[in-house]
Amino acid sequence: MKKIGIVGFGYIGRYIFEHLKQNDEISVEAIWEPIAxxxxxxxxxxxxxxxxxxxxxxxxxxxxxxxxxVVKELWLLITSGADLMISSVTSFSDKKFRDEMEQKAKKSGQKVYLPHGAILGLDGLRDGRALLESVAITTTKHPKNLGMLDSKITKPEVIFKGTTLEACKKFPRNVNVHAAIALAGLGFDNTESVVIADANTNKMQHRIEVKGQGLNWNLEIESFSAGAVTGSYTPASLYNSLLTVLSERNVFQIV
Ligand SMILES: NC(=O)c1ccc[n+]([C@@H]2O[C@H](COP(=O)([O-])OP(=O)(O)OC[C@H]3O[C@@H](n4cnc5c(N)ncnc54)[C@H](O)[C@@H]3O)[C@@H](O)[C@H]2O)c1
Incomplete structure (x- = not known):
């Protein structure tokens, strides 16, 4: 029986908990959620x-x-040797934290998993890393899904264009897929992020454009908005990535 813990019992955490109830090989043994x-x-x-x-x-x-x-705090507080699977990938835009993570993981043998979450294609990007010349990701969401609750925006509007590093600082809850693309590909300084607020959409759209030696990729991924910051595909994606990790099948492992 594999024992897991869940940090954050919101849309994704609860989904994972509910789906594991039927699983007789994985048991949820710990939950930390500050809202009792x-x-x-x-x-x-x-x-x-x-x-x-x-x-x-x-x-x-x-x-x-x-x-x-929470990711940064949690990683340093784990004394049990447990591995970690993270949803809040923007935490890795902090280079100091990435270095601390690697140092601790080298000593402890712990693994940190980067699930593909809301998007697809991280494996292809990572495997083609040496050939990549430019990576750009454009995300379009409703203003409320970008934390802009009082927005007066009526037409689609580019609210951010810059490096993924800057996007992660500005939208820590909304550009996890940008951070994942940066980690898999050219890094936080060399990945271009564009964020568009569109009051007429109920979708979360991600367009990933990659150019490199002998390759030209365009990926369009859409899911419907479900949680405040999360699309309807993500909880299912994370849940199944969890099953993959625990079954020790081949996964995207970052340390
Ligand atoms: N990787 C991806 O593709 C992807 C996609 C969507 C969302 N996300 C991220 O996943 C995370 C969870 O998303 P969600 O939709 O379940 O959010 P949510 O708001 O529904 O749930 C988050 C929960 O975490 C709790 N929380 C807040 N601070 C905490 C702390 N210090 N310790 C423990 N729990 C705390 C909140 O009370 C809440 O219950 C977010 O950071 C979100 O940005 C990642």
Whole structure:
């Protein structure tokens, strides 16, 4: 039986928990969620009182589904040796944190998994890395899915154009796919990010344009908006990536 912990019991965390109820090979042994009402009715044995408590519980893998700031804190608090699968990929735009992560992982043997989340193609990008010349990603979402709750935007409007590093600082909850593309491809300084707010869409659209030696790729990925920041495909994608990781099949492993 594999033992897992979940950090953040929102749209993604709850989805994973509910789907694992039917699984007799994986057991959720710990949950850390600061809003207590969200975990009412669950077996109190699995509810942790702090992130630190979750980090000490004997677990095989912890799934982070909370916020980019939590990832950094969590990684350093894990004393149990558990591996980590992260949803909040923008956390890796912080080079100091990436270095700390690698150092700790080298010593402890822990693994950190980068699930493909809302998009596709990370494996192809990583495998073609030596050939890549330019990578750009354009995301179009409704203003409310970009955290712009009082937006007056009526027509589609480019609200950001710059490096993925800057996009992650500006939209830590909304450009996880940009961070994943940067990690797999040319890095945070050399990937171009464009964010468009469109009040007339209920979709989350990502257009990924890659050029390189002997290649020219255009990927268009759309899913329907479901959570505040999450599209309808993402929870299913993360859940199945979790199953893949725990079954020790071939996965995108970053450390
Ligand atoms: N990789 C991807 O493709 C992808 C796609 C969509 C969303 N995401 C990211 O996944 C994460 C979860 O998304 P969601 O839709 O489930 O969000 P959500 O808002 O529904 O849930 C997040 C939960 O985390 C909790 N939380 C906040 N601070 C916390 C902390 N310090 N410790 C523990 N829990 C904390 C919140 O109370 C909330 O219950 C977000 O960071 C989101 O940006 C990633």
């Amino acid at each position: 009402e969200k975990t009412v009715g669950l077996d109190q044995k699995i509810i942790c009182k702090s992130l630190e408590e979750l980090g000490t519980r004997p677990l095989d893998l912890i799934v982070e589904a909370a916020h980019a700031d």
